[in-house]
Amino acid sequence: MRLEKYLVNCGLGSRRVIIEEVKNGNITVNGEIVYDERIDIEKEDVILYREKFLKEKELKYYALYKTSGYITAMKDDNRPTVVELLPSWFPKESFFPIGRLDRDTEGLLIFTNDGDLNQKMTQPKSKVEKTYLVELFFSIKDEDIKKLELGVEINGHKCLPAKVEKVNEQAILLTIVEGKFHQVKRMMRSINNKVKYLKRMTFGKMELGNLKEGELMEILLEDLI
Secondary structure (H helix, E strand, O other): OOHHHHHHHHOOOOHHHHHHHOOOOEEEEEEEEEOOOOEOOOOOOEEOOOEEEOOOOOOOOEEEOOOOOOOOOOOOOOOOEEEHHHHOOOOHOOOEEEOOOOOOEEEEEEEEHHHHHHHHHHHHOHOOOEEEEEEEEEEEHHHHHHHHOOEEEEEEEEEOOOOOEEEEEOOOEEEOOOOOHHHHHHHHHHOOOEEEEEEEEEEOOOOOOOOOOOOOOHHHHHHHO
16 A cells, blocks of 8 residues: 555545655654655554554545535635534544535535545546536526537536436536536526526435435445445
């Protein structure tokens, strides 16, 4: 196993944090300071962080029904965050959300302490599907749906083709595999429409299902991928 992956599994921090800690000489392997997080380690090796033993954590996964009005962040000095929706027993210091939902968007949000899964589900090359219920201010035309299915352009970026299921004249189920900033809203603007209400219904294999607003539920890795 690579040292970097081991340190991620121990919950030391993000890859960026780990690279910095290794660079600063805070990691030793069998008593020797190492400066390269890419080295391979063995099960019997003794890994210390600032002279303290590290232990691999148990990986866990949770689904939250995020309500509107909260930003997807673990800390913010000025605005309410999704942390306020989590129960008091939840180990907030070692978990993080996968991806983001806008402040005024509700629906499925995944929390985990699995850094590898976070990377896998958010990297564009993984093409993990996310489905949104999109309610619109104006009726959506058949030609607009066709444009979305072919891939619209937003700010010079050609979106990958989307899947669209028409719910009624002013609502669709939109499935995308990217996660650009405000992507769904910008896609709707590209067809001269505007989002009135937005809810994420699925992320990977996981569905919002019967979760109630603000409810948190532990799930399995196989529920996601």
